[in-house]
Amino acid sequence: MNKILITSFFFILFFNNKAFAYLDPGTGSIILQSILGAVAAGASYCMIYWQKIKNFFNRKKKNKND
């Protein structure tokens, strides 16, 4: 009984995988784009703050020079 169960389990697993064997290889690229998109968005977010910090210190420096 157990043997039959195990065999049918593997059969189903194998069969399922086969149905998806024609998946477009570009799927990795879509996941990567969302990661890179997030990295880029994060980087530009950081850049805005970095610019603000830089401006803050520049202003201070400028004030001192005045």
Added chain:
Amino acid sequence: MKLLQNPSSFRDPSGHVYKYNNRIIRVIKKYGKKRYEFIKENNLIEESIKNNFLIDTKEIENEFRNLKSENFCYFLEHERLDYISYPYEWGFYQLKEAALHHLKFQIFLLEKNAILIDSSAFNIQFKNNKPIFIDVLSIDEYIDGDYWNGHNQFLQQFLNPLLLSSLKGISFNDWYKGNLDGIKTTDLNNLLNLKDKLSFNVFFSVVLLSKLEKQNTANPKEALKKINKKRKLSKNSYRSLLLQLKKWIEKLHPLPKKTVWDSYSVANTYNEEQERGKIDIIKKFAEKHKPNLMADIGCNDGLYSFESLKSGCKKVVGFDIDTNAIDRAYKNSLKFDLNFLPLYFNATNPSGRLGWFENERESFIDRLNFDAVIALAFEHHLALANNVPLEDAVKWIIKIAKKGLIEYVSKKDETVKKMLSIKGDIFPDYNQENFEKSILLNGKIINKTKISNTRILYEFEKN
């Protein structure tokens, strides 16, 4: 005259390209009507042409009105190019220029709420020496949140071949000719060492993508689930993907490698006076015939092509087996702004008919469209280095164009002596008499000039 469908134009049901009486006509089909109307309403064709992104294209309203039907909605005519070349024939810097052209075009389109739906490198051709986009139906409307569908194709057809050359010093051409989809990211990843992988760009675009591809192939169900859950990609992220790739590719150069022909045009076997004599004959030939399109077989860095162009020849396509020479030739062509397109070419294994039904990409012979050919210091490489019978080597050169110049190099020449020093002289039939006989089998000898004791330049005309 009938519209003849181009065998490479079948992938996109939106429209197809046809040849009509030597003109290039694109028919917009029912499936592509909406897409074309979007392009038209937003003036994208005119804007793209004005900014040198797209090949000249105009809609033809009356001429084909008899052919108009429910499925044949619009007719466009494209400018006809003198010579079609393929990515596996380009040098590093040509593929790089083509990649940047694609990215710049997409950045330009994105501003106008449009995108390119695919990234086939075959959609780019060279007009003179600059890349130009030829497939107007690749343009479509940008919908907020869209992913870049051509991203993977861009990496395989543009980035990975460039990286193969840039990181590993391996020319991409033969690999690319073997697989018209380009170079797979997983294959490239297998070639990289730890140092290569440590770069930020390589890590994301090659290492991480390979890992994701492998994961997805092993567990496609999970991959689909992940993709369905993904948020949309913002327009800013789309743009920054393009900009990031552009910035990276702009900095890429081939890994330096020494090849046999690196210093050919500065260290050949004849002296300055003989060289001047040779150039004189080439110039006179160009002045006399003013060829519209000339082939330079074994062009090296393009010296003789440039002289021909300065003397009345309108355009030259150069062919050479040495990718370093092609890169130098292309750089020179850009620097001096000449109508010169150098291409990678192995004469003993030229590009054949490739792709679907062996008919998608034309062979070298299919594309012969030259009204002159020069083959200087070349025939002995076929006949002596590659053992092609002399008669066949001459016949092949003469097949390329109606008239031309062929340089004969005798066995007494220093370069030939070197070539035969290890191999031995196994060519009893290689001599001047048989060379001339071979020309006469295919045409006539118009002129014959001795340029040194071991080299003679022949002008021929095909029968």
